[in-house]
Every structure is written in C-alpha cells, then in structure tokens.
Amino acid sequence: MDGEHAEMVRLLWGPHPRPARGPRPTLDLPRIARAGIEIADAEGLADVSMQRVAERLGVTKMALYRYVPGKAQLVALMVEAAIGPCPAPAPDRPPGGWREQLEQWARQLLALFLQHSWVLAATVGPRVQGPGELSWLERAVSALDGTGLTGAERMDAAVLLVGHVRGITQQAHAAGGPTGNPEAQLGAILGDLIQSHGESYPALTAAFVSAVESDGRDQAWEFGLQRILDGLAALIDRRAASHQP
Numbered sequence: 001m002d003g004e005h006a007e008m009v010r011l012l013w014g015p016h017p018r019p020a021r022g023p024r025p026t027l028d029l030p031r032i033a034r035a036g037i038e039i040a041d042a043e044g045l046a047d048v049s050m051q052r053v054a055e056r057l058g059v060t061k062m063a064l065y066r067y068v069p070g071k072a073q074l075v076a077l078m079v080e081a082a083i084g085p086c087p088a089p090a091p092d093r094p095p096g097g098w099r100e101q102l103e104q105w106a107r108q109l110l111a112l113f114l115q116h117s118w119v120l121a122a123t124v125g126p127r128v129q130g131p132g133e134l135s136w137l138e139r140a141v142s143a144l145d146g147t148g149l150t151g152a153e154r155m156d157a158a159v160l161l162v163g164h165v166r167g168i169t170q171q172a173h174a175a176g177g178p179t180g181n182p183e184a185q186l187g188a189i190l191g192d193l194i195q196s197h198g199e200s201y202p203a204l205t206a207a208f209v210s211a212v213e214s215d216g217r218d219q220a221w222e223f224g225l226q227r228i229l230d231g232l233a234a235l236i237d238r239r240a241a242s243h244q245p
Contacts, residue, residue, distance in 0.1 A: 005128060007069060007073065008073060008076055008127075009128055011029065011068070011073050011077060012076060012080055012128060012129075012130035013130065013131060016028075016029060026059070026063075027057060027059065029067060029068070030081060031057070032053060032057065032064065032067055032068060032074070032077065033074075033077040033080070033081035033082075035053045035056045035057050036048050036053050036074055036075070036077070036078040037078050037081060037116070038056065039052055039053065039056065040116070040118040041115075041116060041118070044118055045075070045118040045121050045122055048075065048078070050064055050068070050070070050071055050074065053074065076127070076128065078122070079119055079123060079130070079133065080130030080132050080133060082112075082119055083112060083116075083119065083130075083133045083136065085131075085132045086108075086132075086135045086136040086138070086139040087108060098143045098144050098146075098147055098232075098236075099229050099233065101139075101143035102143050102144075102157075102161065102232075103225065103229060105136070105139055105140055105161075106161050106164070106165060109136065109161075109162070110168065110221065113165055113169040114169055114172060117169055117172075117173045120166055120169060120170060137155075137158055140154075140157070140161065141155060147239075148236060148239035148240055148243065149232075149235065149236065149239065153235075157228075157232055160228055164221075164224045164225060164228060167224075168220060168221045190208060194209075
C-alpha cells in the first residue's frame with residue numbers, strides 16, 4: 001500500500017492519534033467533515049477548499065493541515081460522514097424477503113443522495129471507502145443471501161441498484177427538483193415540439209402523451225427500481241429451477 005492510500009485508510013478507519021506537536025487540539029475529524037459538508041450542501045463540491053473549511057471552523061489553513069493533509073482526504077472524510085452507516089432495520093419489524101430489503105435499501109440510498117447530491121461527483125472512480133459506506137454494500141449483498149446467486153452476482157446486483165439511484169439523482173439535480181422526473185420540467189417545451197413535428201416521431205408522441213396524462217411523479221425512479229428487482233427475481237427463480245432434482 002502506497003503512502004497516499006495508507007493515509008486515506010488511517011483517516012477513514014483509524015486510529016486517529018492527536019497531533020504530536022503544536023498547541024492542544026481544538027478540532028477533530030468529524031467536526032472538520034461537518035464543516036465541509038455544510039459548504040458542499042449549500043454551494044457545491046467545487047466550492048469546498050481547505051481555506052473555506054478553515055475559515056468556517058475559525059482556524060488557519062495551516063492548523064487544518066495538522067489534521068487533514070489535503071482536499072482529497074477532506075472530501076473522503078466528508079463522503080464517509082455524509083453517507084454514514086446503513087440504517088439498521090427497525091427492531092420491531094421483521095426484515096422481510098430479499099426484494100423488500102433491497103427496495104427499502106434503494107429508497108434510503110436515494111434519499112441520502114438527494115440530500116447530498118455532491119456525493120455523486122465525490123464517489124467516481126477507484127478510491128478507498130470508509131466503514132460507513134461499505135456497510136451499505138454489506139447490507140445489499142447480505143439481503144441476497146440464500147437466493148442461489150453467486151457472490152459476484154450479488155455484488156453486481158448492488159452495483160446495478162446504486163447505478164439507478166445515481167442516475168435518478170443526477171436527473172433530479174439537473175432538473176432543479178427532488179422528483180427524479182425531469183420530463184415534467186420540460187413538458188411544455190417538448191409538448192410544443194411534438195405538436196409541431198409529431199408526424200416524424202409517432203411512437204414518441206404517443207408515449208409522451210401517455211406520460212403527461214398519467215401522474216408521472218417519480219415514474220422513472222419507480223419503473224426502473226421495479227424492473228431491476230423483477231429481473232433479479234427472474235434470475236433467482238431460474239437458478240432455483242435449475243437446481244431442482
């Protein structure tokens with residue numbers, strides 16, 4: 001493990017010894033992460049910097065460097081704090097079958113991403129993940145225990161669901177609203193275009209009219225989520241049938 005990755009692991013997983021030199025510590029990593037999250041939630045990830053976080057905390061940038069070596073590590077701490085541990089099932093409610101568990105998991109993840117949409121940009125590409133973030137993957141993979149799917153398939157199922165959550169969050173963020181249904185935002189413009197050129201796009205025209213006439217709120221989210229779960233159900237049933245005597 002190279003030095004950069006080792007430092008990231010230490011920051012995310014611990015231990016976190018106090019700085020050996022200098023005045024008595026006045027900060028800690030959770031407080032630093034919260035300050036960065038407040039800036040990112042209000043202004044976006046691009047506006048997060050060591051200087052801005054230091055100013056928000058009332059310290060100098062050099063004082064902040066005693067705890068976090070740079071922006072990459074700062075953003076990693078912010079992601080871990082914003083995502084946090086996957087919520088545990090309610091103690092008075094049975095967890096249900098794999099489909100119910102994954103559906104609830106996906107809805108919880110969507111709510112989290114909509115609250116902190118900057119996490120999308122901060123979680124692209126290979127990187128060290130913290131214990132809280134990994135607990136979400138653990139919950140999704142473990143929900144598929146006993147289904148007959150291989151470990152790789154269970155991982156792929158979780159990644160597929162995360163991809164759907166990310167796509168809907170990106171659409172909602174681009175549309176300036178929390179619904180994940182940008183068609184509603186562009187309805188007037190598309191309606192005018194279809195009326196003018198509908199003969200060139202008959203299938204699209206019929207589909208668009210149907211979408212407008214229905215209550216399309218969260219339609220893209222719900223449709224995609226259910227079709228992914230339907231596909232997993234079909235694969236699980238097929239795998240079970242193949243193992244019958």
